[in-house]
Amino acid sequence: MIIIKTDSEIERLRRGGPVLARILREVAAVVRPGVTTDELDKLTRSLMEKEGVTPAFLGYRPDGADRPYPAALITSVNEEVVHGIPNSRILKVGDIISLDTGINFEGVYLDHAVTVPVGEIGAKDKELLSATEAALEVGIEAAQAGNTTGDIGHNIQSAIPKKFGIVRTLSGHGVGRTIHEDPYVPNYGKPGKGAALKPGMVIAIEPMITRGSEEVVLLDDGYTLVTEDRSRAAHFEHTVLITEKGPEVLTK
Numbered sequence: 001m002i003i004i005k006t007d008s009e010i011e012r013l014r015r016g017g018p019v020l021a022r023i024l025r026e027v028a029a030v031v032r033p034g035v036t037t038d039e040l041d042k043l044t045r046s047l048m049e050k051e052g053v054t055p056a057f058l059g060y061r062p063d064g065a066d067r068p069y070p071a072a073l074i075t076s077v078n079e080e081v082v083h084g085i086p087n088s089r090i091l092k093v094g095d096i097i098s099l100d101t102g103i104n105f106e107g108v109y110l111d112h113a114v115t116v117p118v119g120e121i122g123a124k125d126k127e128l129l130s131a132t133e134a135a136l137e138v139g140i141e142a143a144q145a146g147n148t149t150g151d152i153g154h155n156i157q158s159a160i161p162k163k164f165g166i167v168r169t170l171s172g173h174g175v176g177r178t179i180h181e182d183p184y185v186p187n188y189g190k191p192g193k194g195a196a197l198k199p200g201m202v203i204a205i206e207p208m209i210t211r212g213s214e215e216v217v218l219l220d221d222g223y224t225l226v227t228e229d230r231s232r233a234a235h236f237e238h239t240v241l242i243t244e245k246g247p248e249v250l251t252k
Helices: 007-029 037-051 123-141 149-159
Strands: 073-077 080-082 096-105 108-117 172-174 181-185 202-205 208-210 216-218 225-227 233-235 238-243 246-249
Touching: 007 037, 007 096, 007 108, 007 238, 037 073, 037 096, 080 096, 080 208, 080 233, 096 123, 096 233, 108 123, 108 233, 108 238, 123 149, 123 202, 123 208, 123 233, 123 238, 123 246, 149 181, 149 202, 181 202
Parallel strands: none
Antiparallel strands: 073 080, 073 096, 080 225, 096 108, 172 181, 172 202, 202 238, 208 233, 216 225, 238 246
């Protein structure tokens, strides 16, 4: 069921979005060679505690998982597309890392992700990050009342150079009262298809793009999804409110 948010929920989401954006920006700023993904998670928890918000992912158990997610931050490095678990892995020059996190802010949920370089990265990875972030922006442009989730997916798909892969088994989603709600927001689609977008809907738009295969496989940890061919992947995400005047990015 697609949930139209109340005025009170929208007001809290508008206040919570900048908090989440600030947290993720501070975490991204410390990414450098020699840092471990576990250190990034610890910083995320500390910043959330300082802001007085609750991690949305820590202890969250999605359908099909055999245990709750054990961290506040998702750290997906290189060929890891999403849901990487922070650990003692040391980041190296040339890596890329997706940082994905969410919060419960006064009873409402927000979700946000960026992919950042670790030191200097190669030209192909720079192009991948740039193309994925640009795809997010054109996806947001299509998040207009009266459009559909298919319009968002079509915009994203059309913006991605043909040499890159679009992960189709994963998608964006509704968010607000819980961290994952209806509707699905795929990163591909046909104009006019899918769920209708209405004022008061809140969605997470999150293109996941690879340098090779669009197919993903699940690692033995039960969470981390990697590209089947081990090509590198990028992931960007914003929480967006649908309004009568156009899309409002809450996590700027």
